[in-house]
Amino acid sequence: MALDEPRDTDHVYKINDVEYLVDKGFMEKAKPITVDFMGMGFKITSGMVIEQSSSCSGCGSTSNCC
Template sequence: MFNVSEEAQKQIAEYFKSNEIKPIRIFLHQGCGGAQIGMVIDEKKDADMVFKVAGIEYLVEKEFLKKARPIAVDFMGSGFRVSSSMELGGGGCGGCGSTGSCCS
């Protein structure tokens, strides 16, 4: 239902060596390029499912989890990648950031 790769665990542990350990929220956000799944430091809410992996709590809103499971967090190259079974549609912008686009 929820997985964090060894490389992602390593990178997150490295981050928390110099920062206070707090829960990480996995969430769906709408951007110029369409819907994406992201990660952010956050606090627990009543509607969250909590997964503890290698001492770190990951928060996923229960309704989102129903639609997105399984969710996988990985680290590739220089960044994190969060994937799920959820189909994410593209955005409606012609040219993100260009004059007259929906993102400017």
């Protein structure tokens, strides 16, 4: 997540006066995307499947490789 200006390739979602920009191509791969405020930060989840490399020990997560 980062601050950015909207581009022609973005979907713009305005929720509770906050604009979220998501690249249209990325959205097709990652949908659905959920952004939750967790007190001191955000938790972002999506339907994107990330395959773990066999050479990576991970970082405490079973769904991705750091």
